[in-house]
Amino acid sequence: MVKSRTKCLINHQVHTNRIVDIVKHTQYNTFNTVVVFALVLCFFVSSGGTSAEGLRVSGAFKPSLPDVAPQVNLAFTRPYIFEYKVYLPRTTSVERDKFHSISTIGPQKIGIHRDLPERYRGELKHSLTWRKRDDGIVAHLLVHSPDAESVRFLADLSLPVGASLNFYEITTSPHISVIHSYDVHAQGLEESSKFWSPIASGESIGVEILLPDEASKEHFELKLLKIAHGYERSFTAATNVQECTNHIDVQCAIDDGDISEESVSTSMRLRYESEGVTYACSGTILNVPNDGEDVWIPYIMTAEHCISTSAEADSVVAYWNYQYEQCGGTSLSSDYTSTPGGADLLATYPEGDQTLIRLRNDAPAGTFFSGWWVSDVESGETGICSGHPTPGIKKFFSGTTTGNFDVNVCADEDGNDCELLVDLIELELENGAIEGGASGSALRINHPEDNEDYFVGVLSAKSTDHPPCEGGVGYFGEFRHFYPDVAQWLGAETEPEPDDVHGDTEDTATVVELQSGTEGLINDENDIDYFEVTVEQVGTLVIYTTGSIDTTGTVTNEDGSVDLTDEDSGNDLNFLINFAADPGTYSIKVEGNQSSTGSYILVVEFEVHNEQNDDLDDHGDTEDTATPLELDSTTVGEIDDEEDIDYFEIVIDRAGTLKIFTTGDLDTTGTVTNEDGTVDIFDDDSGEDLNFSITFDAAVGTYYIKVEGHSTSTGTYTLHTEFEAHDDHGDTKESATTISSSARNWKFSTVAYINNAFDQDVFELVFSRKTKITIYTEGETDTVGRLTNLNDVDIVEDDDICDENDEDCEENLNFSLTYTVDEGTYYLYVSGEITEKSEYTLKIETDADQVSE
Known part of the structure; x- marks a missing residue:
């Protein structure tokens, strides 16, 4: 059955590290808005059943391999003699107070990012001590963050062909242990890129760099960018420090017959980096039978509120069998291991809080790849789950499904920072508990025909209507809604979805209407979606996308007089193009920026010019008619003719550094003045392309910004303001x-x-x-x-x-x-x-x- 509803695009921001709180849920067919938002546009969206409804794929074991990979040793057994050592100061009390805490729900916060002292910034190639050996040259780097339980680093890294990296940690012996080795070609590090190291236990991580010869140093680059300081070790057996005491160890659930060993094997812990913080969530590996014989591609499902960007996926480390060896024991499973190296973000589904990633390195042999079921889950089903709540040891929880609901997930009980999640499965908890870190866990339902437990959904949130550890309900994004977006990777034999929903050329463009919203999908980094819209009257045409992927948009017309491109002027990383349109047909090209893929919604808005507003200017031509601006804002403007001037006004309530600049194809000039005449700054082309850019130390007061087209330049532009306040009081005793x-x-x-x-x-x-x-x-x-x-x-x-x-x-x-x-x-x-x-x-x-x- 296809369900239709009115969906409203709402201006609000969803934070990845939110604390979720269900403030209201309603039956799917009787949805009512709970929190009042500023509505931008409403249009009809069809969702629900797919051609793959009812499709089931059984799970399978990746065979265990008899040969064990040889132990890798360092080229020099005592690297500390020649290491270039990067020592960070101890964390400040502010760092410790802010981040040494345990999340109770949502992604589990387990570490922070630290800035490098100035002396360690920049290219390190010439700071390293290089030693010769028969097969090349070797250097060692050690990064140390005092009191860390685990540590890793982010670097700009480029290596020549034939190079390799050995990462090591210092154990309590003291003994140096290699934790992971990288083949440069296999990891794709020949070209400069941002690279997250593996995670070392303790305060230090070292890397041995092996280059094939002296000449290859010319192609080697290394710049440290950030240090991730972990507050938990990577990993030792952890005591039960959860808020809830009714967690059930998975091994106990296996022994009691509540969940199979195969189902438990499919779940793993995902550790990743996001906006200055280290987080952990749970995930599930899915079986793809059509990838080929002995091909085991590690496709991982998790929650979109955990991992939603390519940068987050780049930092992923997967931990397998992070559980106790025995029920009631304290020793980790002998099968515990990890897969560093990051992942590729394949698709996200924000409305159902689901993400599919592909690990860049293999899952361990012996892993069970989960079966999955594209199913409309009914009420009254027994749902079983395994995941990694605080502090990460794998736990079991289960309950009974009670229906599907639209859910507003909010940052607090006052209904702030809410996002609407659609048609989530509600599970009434009966055994175990849900806490932070379990986000992304799989919901599994048994199918009576083969008695296998199938993946059907992803844990998104938990209601606060009940005490934290006593029963309650969990909400799971239903996999059947996400399946059309991921079918191209999961590759099950079913009626195929169209390879490309929208054409890749102007000749195959999808026709869209004014005042419309159209769903689109960027399948891969080479995919382009073309649309065509016809304007019959003079007016303002606004074209933009919404969604979680990073989009780039280009608008052109038939005679070539319009050629506008934008990347990030819209909300989040979406493009936004706003211009005065004459009657005619316009072509819209939508692309994913920097290999970004996934779904989006293209919005086309149009306002007719009439006799009253034809002569109106979008922004005033004098200081008295200036458009007020907010700090850290973007505003679209248009220079209508060579006489047009746009004035803006911005109020600074504390001293700081103010940057004002434009982006776009228009050649702009800018002037900034203040009320008392002490500031009068002009710029022409200091910004990108032919845009102006002005940066200065601003005192408290009101400033006016004048934007003009250089010479006879006309067209649209985007005005940006960025402000960084000066620190009014020192951060140390010396600057108090x-x-x-x-x-x-x-x-x-x-x-x-x-x-x-x-x-x-x-x-x-x-x-x-x-x-x-x-x-x-x-x-x-x-x-x-x-x-x-x-x-x-x-x-x-x-x-x-x-x-x-x-x-x-x-x-x-x-x-x-x-x-x-x-x-x-x-x-x-x-x-x-x-x-x-x-x-x-x-x-x-x-x-x-x-x-x-």
């Missing part, structure tokens, strides 16, 4: 802001800012006598305060004024410290539980009369 007074009783107040999650403000407090002090903050920012003595020994610390057990206290996320100090110097550290720059007011009050001298 000093506050002092000789009065017996005094009050101090100042407005300050936390710029980001890594920022902290340090204040030096000097007291001339023994006094009672009260230090607190006011405002909407969630602050943490810590007072130390001159030697940086903690005296008192506070997070929130309200005690979490005090139900009568009105919620207040500011800190408050009260303490009696002696004469001397103290340091106050203020940090914030924030995701973007936030303002707070710091207040200090002293009362020497309340203490005895």
